[in-house]
Each structure stands twice: as structure tokens, then as C-alpha cells.
Amino acid sequence: MESSTGNRVPLVTSGDLDGRVLGLSSNGEWLMFSRKGQNEAFNTLWMLHISDWSAQPISLRVSDVVHFAQWLPGETLRFLYSTVTPKKSAPGWQANNDLWLQIVSDTGMLMSKETIIESGSYNGDYSWWGTEFHLFEDGRSLIYANPSRIGSVDRLTGETVELVKIQPFEKARSDWAWIPGVGIVDEQGGFFFSYHGDISGASETFNPTDFHIGRYDPLEKKTLPIKKRPVLSRSLRSRRSLKMVSVMSPICRR
Numbered sequence: 001m002e003s004s005t006g007n008r009v010p011l012v013t014s015g016d017l018d019g020r021v022l023g024l025s026s027n028g029e030w031l032m033f034s035r036k037g038q039n040e041a042f043n044t045l046w047m048l049h050i051s052d053w054s055a056q057p058i059s060l061r062v063s064d065v066v067h068f069a070q071w072l073p074g075e076t077l078r079f080l081y082s083t084v085t086p087k088k089s090a091p092g093w094q095a096n097n098d099l100w101l102q103i104v105s106d107t108g109m110l111m112s113k114e115t116i117i118e119s120g121s122y123n124g125d126y127s128w129w130g131t132e133f134h135l136f137e138d139g140r141s142l143i144y145a146n147p148s149r150i151g152s153v154d155r156l157t158g159e160t161v162e163l164v165k166i167q168p169f170e171k172a173r174s175d176w177a178w179i180p181g182v183g184i185v186d187e188q189g190g191f192f193f194s195y196h197g198d199i200s201g202a203s204e205t206f207n208p209t210d211f212h213i214g215r216y217d218p219l220e221k222k223t224l225p226i227k228k229r230p231v232l233s234r235s236l237r238s239r240r241s242l243k244m245v246s247v248m249s250p251i252c253r254r
């Protein structure tokens with residue numbers, strides 16, 4: 001798309017995209033997307049060299065990705081992803097809550113594959129639903145979010161640290177779970193997040209409207225409630241920061 005939505009050029013017209021994954025590499029050359037799976041696979045990951053008009057989609061040989069897949073910054077075709085195990089019962093999967101790093105060539109050949117977080121590492125409330133990840137611009141650090149906690153991940157060591165305890169939204173009681181929204185604010189580790197009930201995550205609440213926005217301060221290593229709508233400083237008024245604040249609404253991400 002250029003200038004406006006009226007000037008659009010189709011890149012993939014197979015009609016089988018499932019909308020779970022869509023991301024552009026940092027150099028703007030490679031598009032990663034997901035397609036509906038065949039046989040037992042929930043879906044599959046593909047990439048497309050969008051500056052080559054004769055290019056065809058290339059399989060990344062990865063399947064069953066629901067919550068997260070993203071290119072790492074840099075020229076090398078490296079990406080992170082998390083998987084699920086397909087199930088016939090609702091919601092259609094059992095999350096593995098894992099994290100993988102894969103490197104491929106421009107033809108899709110697998111160059112290397114590395115486990116960062118082992119499958120089954122999270123067994124807390126609503127672990128079957130899954131974990132979302134948010135990548136910092138440096139490509140090394142991530143924020144993870146699941147229905148009961150928010151924490152950090154060091155991609156190089158695989159170390160995870162819990163930063164925020166979240167009170168699970170018990171009103172779900174269905175085939176979905178609520179995951180708090182996270183918006184990265186700066187590269188020092190600060191982020192906004194949505195939470196249910198008390199910001200400490202210790203007090204239960206059954207009020208379906210009791211959602212709020214907080215901020216994690218990495219210097220003080222504590223959470224701070226946002227009483228009013230956040231007002232961004234001039235230094236934070238970037239397109240990235242505004243986008244991150246917009247994901248705070250307490251809705252189910254399916």
C-alpha cells in the first residue's frame with residue numbers, strides 16, 4: 001500500500017491466510033505470514049520476498065503458530081516463534097508456551113534452530129491458552145505475557161524473570177483466556193500493561209469492568225497505576241509508542 005488504502009497491490013492471493021502472523025523484516029524486504037494448515041497442522045509459516053515481483057511464497061517449515069512469530073532485526077533471516085499442539089476440542093490447541101529461534105536462507109533452507117524456552121515451561125492458570133511475546137528493538141530482550149503474569153526473557157541465555165503478577169480474568173470460564181496487553185515504552189525495559197482488579201495481582205475480583213492500565217518502572221522495579229489516560233512525553237511521541245499504547249484494551253485475543 002502506498003499513500004492511501006486506495007493504492008494497494010496484492011502480494012499473496014492464495015485465499016488461505018489465517019491472520020495469525022503478519023510481519024515485515026527490519027529491512028523491509030521479507031514478509032512473514034501464516035496460512036491455514038493441512039492435515040493435522042493448525043497453520044504454517046511462510047515468507048515472501050516482496051521487492052521481487054516474480055517471487056513465490058517460501059515455506060519456513062514451521063507449523064502450529066498461534067500467538068507469536070516475528071523477525072529479528074538485521075540482514076540475516078532470523079525469526080522467533082512460539083507453538084501450540086492442535087486439538088480437536090476448543091479452542092483448537094494446547095499451548096506449548098515455548099520459544100524458538102530459527103535461521104533460514106533466502107530459499108527457505110534451514111540453517112539453524114535453537115530452543116530458547118522449553119515446551120511446558122509455564123503451567124500456571126490458563127496455560128493451555130498460551131503466552132504472547134513482545135520483542136524489544138535490540139532483538140535480545142522480550143516481554144512475555146500470559147493470563148497470570150508478565151515477565152522478561154533474555155534471548156541469548158533463555159533466562160526468564162517474572163516482573164508483574166496478574167489476577168486472571170476468571171469471568172472467562174470458557175474456551176478462551178484473557179492475556180494482558182503490553183506496550184513497550186523504552187529500551188531500558190519500561191512498558192505499559194493492562195490488568196484486572198488490583199495492580200498487585202493479589203486480590204481477586206469478579207467485576208467484569210474492573211480493568212486498568214499500569215506502567216512497569218525498570219529503574220524502581222515496581223508497577224505504577226495510571227489514573228488517567230497516559231500523556232506521552234515529546235520523546236515518546238513516536239509511531240511505535242502510540243501504537244503500543246493503543247493495544248491496552250482489555251479484550252480477548254483469539
